[in-house]
Amino acid sequence: MSASVESTVCDSFGNPVDIMESRAEExxxxxxxxxxxxxxxxxxxxxxxxxxxxxxxxxxxxxxxALSQHLARLRDLGIVATRREAQTIYYRLASDNARRLIGLLYELYCAPAAQKTG
Incomplete structure (x- = not known):
């Protein structure tokens, strides 16, 4: 009778390393x-x-x-999405991860408290 024991390598925060590796490229x-x-x-x-x-x-x-080139890259990465209304194309943020990261950057660099401690 032998039991199979899987060992999962974790980082210092307890997160499985294989999950981190699979998401690192993203x-x-x-x-x-x-x-x-x-x-x-x-x-x-x-x-x-x-x-x-x-x-x-x-x-x-x-x-x-120049803006169109930047928007094309962001669209290819799935970070922004578009909608067309007649001749006008509207862009919106499509990535929740990007939204959260930009929110953090705002807190760190743009919020009034960050400007005082900057």
Whole structure:
């Protein structure tokens, strides 16, 4: 009679390492998308509401061509989604993980308390 004992390797927080490894690529893609200043500003603008390409371009100070390249990358990564109304395309944040991460970044860098301690 032999019992099979599975040993799971965990990190210092008790999380299984194999789960972390399987999600590391996804996390790296999100962090890479946030690592470019203008893309980060686009995502910050989309946290609370959707915006048209024209409104986004004006809000972040980019031409529509440059903005379209950033939005295409974010769309390919599944971070933003679109909807069309007549000739206007609206973008919205589609990733809950991105929304949560941007919220944390806001708390750390943009909230009034963060500006005092910065």
């Amino acid at each position: 996390a790296a893609r999100l962090l890479s998308a946030l690592g470019q200043t203008k893309r980060l500003m686009v995502l910050c603008r989309l946290v609370d509401n959707e915006m048209s390409v024209g409104a986004l371009a004006e809000a972040v100070g980019l031409g529509q061509s």
